[in-house]
Amino acid sequence: MNEQDFLAAYDPRDYPAVAVTVDVVALTIREGALHLLLIRRAAPPYAGHWALPGGFVRPDEDLAAGARRELAEETGLGGERLRRVHLEQLATYGGPDRDPRMRVVSIAHLAFAPDLPDPVADTDADDAIWLPVTALTSRQLAFDHGRIIDDGLERARSKLEYTPLATRFLAPEFTITELRAVYETVWGHPLHAGNFHRKVLSVPGFVESTGDSTERGGARGGPRAKLYRAGDARLLHPALLRPAREETVR
């Protein structure tokens, strides 16, 4: 049976229900470390376990709108702050047994946010925190959220290579050093400052100068840094490739 036959003969009450939800892997950088938004589940299954913020898609809303709404509810964020958060679809997880109660198909999203206030636990959660991703291993995660997070982190790492989205982790105006710090924390290793500088400025549309400089030099000295804002490129040409992480020995 295919879609149209199915729909022609379809009566919702005849068919096993499928729940459609959105989940959000929201990333931000706090104190030089990559953090992830998690909530602690109040109710079974997986009560007490940590989980991604998410929820049911409303009948009249787009998938992306649902994800943005869930993110807003969980962070208590709105308006301009929320609008600056980058949100994209990550992947859809829909194995028959991912939720013990019924079939749940979840469209996972990936969000890049500038440093945001601490989240406020919603009615449905015991707690909500920005957790450093390095602290993830010891946590018990609900459902298949561990895998979703892994996929999200890998996507984030690779998105920094060929898109200018690293700027979304920063304030509207930033220095090249701050931008480099984003790459270093997401990729997890240091980059050569001089080469990074040269490369960023040579990619058309990545950043544009504001003409201004920071008010003060760095905390421990150094000159005032020039300020930039995100350019209008959607894609980085050429890309900023990260060094091959594992030597494919062959």
Added chain:
Amino acid sequence: MNEQDFLAAYDPRDYPAVAVTVDVVALTIREGALHLLLIRRAAPPYAGHWALPGGFVRPDEDLAAGARRELAEETGLGGERLRRVHLEQLATYGGPDRDPRMRVVSIAHLAFAPDLPDPVADTDADDAIWLPVTALTSRQLAFDHGRIIDDGLERARSKLEYTPLATRFLAPEFTITELRAVYETVWGHPLHAGNFHRKVLSVPGFVESTGDSTERGGARGGPRAKLYRAGDARLLHPALLRPAREETVR
């Protein structure tokens, strides 16, 4: 309301039903041109329009399994031939109004296939064909399938850059020239033969030599070409970047 509250209080009969389907953007190369698998819808809505093969996800099956099943049904393919087809998730389309009858969330997949036999129209379709993608503009496509196809084509182009999936369009053993033809067809412009050759052989794990050569030279002359098979790399390091398609003038 969030996921767990929702589910705790959930009775399928209370809630507007959502249909979950899979659609497949299946690509292959025939006679040097990129082709796409389409079916012609037999029933309204969009009766007579062309659409992607797809259908309802069955209660006990994974999303990827559903997509593979739909592809098998539409191509009449099975066994080893089907197993060699690369299938990956593309994106999920779930706007509230994409189907006039009810809310349909569709998880689109992208497939790369070696040259396959002509499809057989299933019971639910008037017709099924491999259509050259260059002929797409003039076709009336059902639902938002035009957009899904655009996304699939762009994804295919970019996947060739950093994965060895171009080999999935070919037989298990192939020549470098055949591989180059895949790139030229998908990217839509010619590549420098010598440089392509050098590059492919220099990327670790992209291809490995079989030691054999073709039985005959090219149709219009030339020496016998060496044969290769796909290597074990999952990612191309360094990538085979396509020339910037539009000069980002700034």
Added chain:
DNA sequence: CTAGGTTGTTCTCAGATTGAGTTGTTCTCA
């Protein structure tokens, strides 16, 4: 106020990669 250390930015330079063209050889077709 000054000395010493830190940092943003630019520069240098060798090595690797790329784009474009050439060469030599093997093969098919007429």
Added chain:
DNA sequence: TGAGAACAACTCAATCTGAGAACAACCTAG
């Protein structure tokens, strides 16, 4: 058998990259 085609290898200049150095602006400590 000759002409043209195509595979594979090579050359070479232009560009890009990685690594380090230079240098001035700035902070803090004393």
